[in-house]
Amino acid sequence: MQSIKINKLVVYKKSRIVYSQDYHSGLNIIRGKNGSGKSTIANFMYYALGGDFINWLPEAQSCDYVIIEVNINGKILTLKRYIETNTMQPMDIYYGKYENAISQKLDGWNRYNFGRKDAKESFSQIIFKYLNFTEVSTESGDFITFNQILRLLYIDQITPIINIIKSVDFDSPLIRRTIGYYLYGSHDDSLVIDEKNLRLKKKEINDLKSQQKIFVDIYDSKQLNSTDIDKEINKLTTQLEKLNSSIEKSQTSRNTAFSEANKKFNDKKDKLVTLKNEYIQITKDINTYKIEISDSIDFINELKSQSKSLNTSIITRNILGLMPVSYCPSCLGKLKENTEHNTCSLCGNIQEDDAVNKATKVKEEIDIQISESERLLKLRQDRLIKLIDLENKTKTNLYETQKDIDLSVKAFTISYDLKLSELLTTKGEVKVKLSQLFEKRQKAIKFEYINEKINTLNTDISSLLKSIQNKRISQSNNSIKVENKIRDYTIKILKEDSKDEVYESSFVDPENVNIDFDKNSFSIDGRSNFSASSMVVLKNAIRFSIFFASLELPFMRYPRFILCDNIEDKGMEPSRSHKFQRTIESIAKKFNKEDYQIIFTTSMMDESLDIDKYTVGPSYNGSNKSLDIQPINKNTEPLSTNDQRPNLDSDNDMDELFSDLPF
Known part of the structure; x- marks a missing residue:
């Protein structure tokens, strides 16, 4: 039987222990007035065991970390987790007692992430190994963590009273159902695997049957026999070998004739190559001359434009130079008479006599360039005409040479041995038939494989259906046994609640108890709505009944541990709470206390159990709270987690891991 027990819980704040208590096998009661910190201790236990919790009260948030020593199936482990406001925090595990753990800074301690990361295990996987739990997965393939297992071990105050299992964000009926039936011992992971394999094999066989139908629709299935096809292939292969022998003999005589014809062919081929090279070079020269001619024409046109512009300038200078100007074109005032020779009558600047002569000289030089460029252009144009003529002749020569080669090849082919041609034709036909047979053989092999695979899958499916049926029967039998035990214990607890004084008439003689993990609900005799106090009693009765059932049924995976925060609600009468406490104690003491652990908190302690x-x-009370710390100023922000927690992302930071321990 799997079991978990808490041996010790220690809470630290700035190297100082603010809570430290030992716990024992059997019944453990944490008592105190409301607001004295009982729930804080319960939440620390849940968190230290691996629960995901962030709704810390200010006093708890001011603490640094919690250490818990646990006994899992007889093996001692010490677990440490830092108090954070972010979800999915890692866990440090020491494989030994608390006293040894705190004497070690690094040796023996290992850090595990909340979830799987790369190839490293999560702390859930470590705890599962110690509990001898197989990895639990839902029908959709999602793995269950120990945080989720704790949801059925911890009865907290935050979860709505109508929910049978602790509420979390992003919850799903499938996960709740898997948690419940796994701890019942009726969830068989191999059944989930079998059902998944059955779905996969049914899909595979349907796909294969679709392929089988295509073969049957296209081919005659009798013809898709690989053995018969292999016989046909062997016959044609023998025929092909004989044809190859005949062809080889015929080719010998052909090769002799070909060698003579090949010599003539090579000479013509060389001539053809030479002509092609000449043709390519002529084409290149033509393109070059076309570009040069185009550039020359552009150059001549530019020179002509410059000559024309110079000529216009000379004429204009001669005309304007003779015009007398008597009045200023700007102010219209009469200009002074200029008596100086070779000066402008308007501005008075000295005029050079040879300006016209220089312009005329430049024009003459340009005209000479034009004349020379036109001569060179004419030469290029003449050369281009000759190249074009040569191109046409070379092209004709190429055509004639190629035609001569083609005729020679054709003449040789016509004279080719007709017997060889017939042999080659027959060989081609045989090869086509062989290719078709090989293709047909591949289809036949695939068709036979599909048929064989379908037969194998049918056998596998039959085996899986039988296995699934047997496992479902076993699962159903286990579920019935567990549900009957839960019902019996729940009825027993409810009847005890109604003794002496009836608080809820439906609890006097109930018959049926129903737990619906999918809906996260519970009911008795079809009713699920009662007064708040009665709902607390009913929910606690069912949750303790699951626990008590595990003490009787060894196949249950429920780890014989239950943590209940507040047996009562604030509106419950003390006498009713006392009665419930005594009932739990009365049932529990019938079992060997070394086999289980019950921890519950109460603000209405029954004197007989105190x-x-x-x-x-x-x-605990207002002046003596569970955490031995100074009161938190409500106006003060919680300490920054960056200031309080060491960063352990790298091995170099591991020295910080236990720097605040008192040793």
């Missing part, structure tokens, strides 16, 4: 045998720590 003994050292059961109680843990003092009775």
Whole structure:
């Protein structure tokens, strides 16, 4: 039987222990007035065991980390987690007792992530190994973590009273159902695997049958026999070998004739190559001359434009130079008479006599360039005409040479041995038939493989259906046994609740108890709505009944541990809470206390149970709270997690891991 027990819980704040208590096998009761910190201790336990919790009260948030020593199936482990406001925090695990753990800074401690990361295991996987749990997965393939297992071990105050299992964000009926039936011992992971394999094999066989139908629709299935096809292939292969022998003999005589014809062919081929090279070079020269001629024409046109512009300038200078100007074109005032020779009558600047002569000289030089460029252009144009003529002749020569070669090849082919031609034709026909047979053989092999695979799958499916049926029967039998035990214990607890004084008439003689993990609900005799106090009693009764059932049924995976935060609600009468506490104690003491652990908190302690045998720590109140720390100023922001927590993303930071421990 799987079991978890808490041996010790220690909470640290700035190297100082603010809570430290030992816990024992059997019944453990944490007592104290409302607001004295009982729930804080319960939440620390849940978190230290691997629960995902962030709704810390200011006093709890001010603490640094929590260490818990646990006994899992007889093996001692010490677990440490830092108090954070972010979800999915890692866990440090020491494989030994708390006293040894705190004496070690690094040796023996290992850090595990909340979830799987790369190839490293999560702390859930480590705890599962110690519990001898197989990895739990839902029908959709999602793995269950130990955080989710704790949801059925911890009865907290935050979860709505109508929910049978602790509420979390992003919850799903499939996960809740898997948690419930796995802890019942009726969830068989191999059944989930079998059902998944059955779906896959049914899909595979349907796909294969579709392919089989295509073959049957296109081919005669009798013809798709690989053995018969192999016989036909062997016959044609023998025929092909004989044809190859005959062809080889015929080719010998052909090769002799070909060698003579090949010599003549090579001479013509060389001539053809030479002509092609000449043709290519002529074509290149033509393109070059076309570009040069185009450039020359552009150059001549530019020179002519410059000559024309110079000529216009000379004429204009001669005309304007003779015109007398008597009045200023700007102010219209009469200009002074200029008596100086070779000066402008308007501005008075000295005029050079040879300006016209220089312009005329430049024009003459340009005209000479034009004349020379036109001569060179004419030469290029003449050369281009000759190249074009040569191109046409070379092209004709190429055509004639190629035609001569083609005629020679054709003449040789016509004279080719007709017998060889017939042999080659027959060989081609045989090869086509062989190719078709090989293709047909591949289809036949595939068709036979599909038929064989379908037969194998049918056998596998039959085997899986039988296995699934047997496992479902076993699963159903286990579920019935568990549900009957839960019903019996729930009825027993509810009847005890109604003794002496009836708080809820439906609890006097109930018959049926129903737990619906999919809907996260519960009911008795079809009813699920009662007063708040009665709902607390009913929910706690069912959750403790699951626990008690695990003590009787060894196949259950429920780890014989239950943590209940507040047996009662604030509106419950003390006498009713006392009665429930005594009922739990009365049932529990019938079992060997070394086999289980019950931890619950109460603000209405029954005097008969307020003994050292059961109680843990003092009775807490407003002046003596569970955490021995100074009151938190409500106006003060919680300490930054960046300031309080070491960063352990790298091995170099591991020295910080236990720097605040008192050693």
